[in-house]
Amino acid sequence: MKTVLKLFARARDLAGSPALELDLPDSATAADLRIALGERVPALEPILSSLLIAVGNDYAAPTTPVAGRTDLAVFPPVSGG
């Protein structure tokens, strides 16, 4: 399924883009998304394991379904304040 995600901060810089579109199996979870993202954008490898995944305005668990969503975001640990 067509799945759209935004990228922020160093993840955006490494990917060279603020957004990506992936084709994921219907059963894909956030854990699957992380693997697919590493394959699609090898430059993300140094920070891949620490990337956070959000569905809408909530952080996803590894088991959260993500296939077909267009409101995903992927970014490194936050540093506001």
Place this chain on the structure above:
Amino acid sequence: MKTVLKLFARARDLAGSPALELDLPDSATAADLRIALGERVPALEPILSSLLIAVGNDYAAPTTPVAGRTDLAVFPPVSGG
């Protein structure tokens, strides 16, 4: 010895005066001052045991000498803030 003290807050109200002069023995301590004050101003009795005594800008211990000082102050527990 002639000893002068200021009074504040409820102590001043009960004594009806912002300052008092007492004649104390040369050896008088802050503990002695408290007793002398209670005898001189019976109206202070309700709060006498809780009154704080300052010599200059420092709180006095019961054993602190006070006779002849003119920079004494006596007041109830503080409530600023």
Place this chain on the structure above:
Amino acid sequence: MIQLTHTPIDFAALTESVRSTQAGAVVLFLGTVREMTQGRQTVALDYDAYPEMAEAKLKELEAEARARWPVIEAGIVHRLGHLELGDVSVAVAVSCPHRHQAFDAGRFLIDRLKEVVPIWKKENWSDGSTEWVHPGTGEAAELSG
């Protein structure tokens, strides 16, 4: 800056005065005149002080805070006289490199101020009565801020 004042406290200026490029954190505490205290209604407070000793104690507290935390700048202003509901009675501002230092130092300063600085408040209750607040005398509890 250590100050006792009979005019309204300019807490924005106080906060500005502690900002620094050496600091990553500023904490400002304001004590304000609250209307309800344990079911009783306040209409105003009157603050009195022993000014010389109060200023000396405030300077000691600032020195103690500087000895315990890496304080860049600190300021304490206490208002005296007649205060209406909502008025700012005290402002404590402190800056430190890191935020937990600033929170800890700010809390220390206001906690100790309430214990040792010779300033007293008198409640003006809505029933028309007035009452000095003197914690521990058995006559009135410590009710504020």
Place this chain on the structure above:
Amino acid sequence: MIQLTHTPIDFAALTESVRSTQAGAVVLFLGTVREMTQGRQTVALDYDAYPEMAEAKLKELEAEARARWPVIEAGIVHRLGHLELGDVSVAVAVSCPHRHQAFDAGRFLIDRLKEVVPIWKKENWSDGSTEWVHPGTGEAAELSG
């Protein structure tokens, strides 16, 4: 008030907005751009955010604080974009009946903000290099405020 802004934060107005006659205590926290971090010199910071989620998370944090403490009013403003040394990057203001509530709620809000709100800072070091601050990635430590 929850706000992300690209213009300087008016922390005095934010503080005024949380004052209340129901509150005896106001705590304001400011995060400011510090020059030195573990021996390295910053010349500026750039803040980026995922705005929709950041605002949602800030609202959640305010709700959590209100559930844990008797918060009268609360406000959080975070600045985004290019900040110079000494600039205010974040302001958290909270009012409560008593001071320890206000300190605890204020500290909770800034601590949690730094953990969960999707905002990121990029260091502009004095040697001309830039570096995203991403705690725990092994690439840069959490260094601020």
